[in-house]
Amino acid sequence: MAEETDVELEARLTEQDYFRPPAKFVGQANASDPAIYDEVGEFPEGFERYAELLDWDERWDEVFDGSNPPFFEWFVDGKLNASYNCVDRHLDERKNQTALLWEGSEGEQENITYQDLYREVNEMAAALRAQGVEEDDVVTIHLPMVPALPITMLACARIGAPHSVVFAGFSAQALAERVDSADSDYVVTIDGYYRRGEFLEHIEKTDEALDQMDRDPQVLYWTRHDEPTGDVSDDYTNVEYLLEDHRRERVKPVSRDAEDPLFLMYTSGTTGKPKGCQHRTGGYLAYAAATSKYVLDIKPEDTYWCAADIGWITGHSYIVYGPLALGTTSVMYEDTPDYPHKGRIWEIAEKYDVDIFHTSPTAVRMFMKWGEQYPEEYDFDFRHMTTVGEPIQPEAWLWYYKHIGDEDAVIVDTWWQTETGGHLITNLPALEDMKPGSAGKAAPGIEPALVDDRGEELEPASGKAGNLIIKNPWPSMLQTVYGNDERFISTYWADFSDTDSDDWRDWNYKAGDGAVQAKDGYWRILGRLDDVMNVAGHRLGTMELESAVSEVEKVAEAAVAAREDAEKGEVPDVYVVLREGIEPSDAVKQEIVEAVEREIGKFARPSNVIFVDDLPKTRSGKIMRRLLENISNGEELGNTTTLRDPSVPERIREQVQSD
């Protein structure tokens, strides 16, 4: 049969919206019986099936305690250790199986078996303890995609010290803020790593961060090569040397209460500083393992590759905790997908014969732009592919399906958040047909719903847009915002719950996303409804960006608008009013860009800096970012009647469009 063209495939899509999972997938899937929906949906006992995937030191007395909403508890009085579950328990059956396949920037390869992981995690746990880390101390980890990162996380989990991983791309200032906010007395970093083949002196960020933070943490550093590279302070402890003192030491995994925190993960919100989402040990690990099994279809004998960064929640749940709890082999890659060439990803997929591949819509759009000639050069055969982090346009979905999956792999589009710990809306791949652009149905046991702005629930499957809420609690939901229960309630619950009620059924989790549920029950996510942007799958608060820009003395006022971008999804446009007497110039633009890089990180760099005379404001002085978004996206201006000076947005529009 002649190969179908993209146009033909697209035409088929309009006639027939669904794609059936290939029979060869269905025949071997971990979730192949639709009864799983009813069984797990039996609230709350259904989630016991998930907890039973783990090894517990003591079984729980109660599955769910909803007596103090929204502080829900899961697997109450159960005890377990996450590091034991991800490492030790696999030794009997697969100690010589590879746990992590690390591919370095320079083509180096490390093959870390479960036995190796066991040894390295134990030694690091012993070393951390010897440096004074005690149970419940928060350890900040600022590491890139090197094996030291999962090893340090699992070592922390072993001794019951919650980790707070700060994505390596975050700046010194962002690191400092997170160390202070988490009351952390330990920072684990590395001398440097490779980005597009160049050695980055990563430890400089810690040097700078120490000057900017209130706390005075102890710094431990790994080395990218055998010996430290570059300029490293004598005040820091070299982990590699330290480990010499702990060779072959074994550390008994600390039996943690199911409700004890496993980690913090900072994420951007609408207002103020990033929030430390606190995740519990038992419910989180159970849910991450179960969704890895049933949604990602991971089996121990698979080679699985989630091409995300462990510094974000995707990497926590679906590189480290879920896949390792299931005893599979995971690929980790240090560098960018186009280094040293644009076929790098497919070259690695071929080399390791990857079965399951996990990436973001931004990456798919980028691969699409580069062209199918790159994947075509390599011989790889995925059974299962995942997308996560942003809505995927049907066009990109189809390209992924055809050119990467060879029309022979299932795709799951997984909707979830840092706060939710694991997938909440996504199909179980063998049980539902795929529908491009749609995240699919709710995961088993999850009850999404839509409400209007007054909190009235919309008819299910009405096809109307609303605010996405999740009704029943689930095991991997965040426990709280670290150190700030009030912010936890006001951010996630207050808007759509009866906060006076003691009945958990009156509490609804607010996701902050808009969504539509079609007649067939499939959910389509429309994007954030709050002032949070999604830049290449990275979550950024507009307020955070604005406060970074305002650090520049020449700036009087700034507002950030999300502009749609064919590749990155959204990019930040910054509208700036300069102080009296300051002339717009490229030098000032540069200062603004540098301020963002300094305060947040290079990945947050504004796409455009636009100097304006005034910003559109309501009579009460609130900046109307929506209007700026209309301008950035070349759309009609929305309602301007509530503005103090309705001519302002029109003037900005003329200015932007004449540029």
Ligand code: PRX
């Ligand atoms: O807007 C949604 C979008 O990403 C947000 C969560 O971002 P973060 O906490 O960084 O976690 C990203 C990885 C789970 C959501 O509020 N989002 C996530 N997944 C999807 C999505 N939007 C559409 N489709 C998805 N599959």
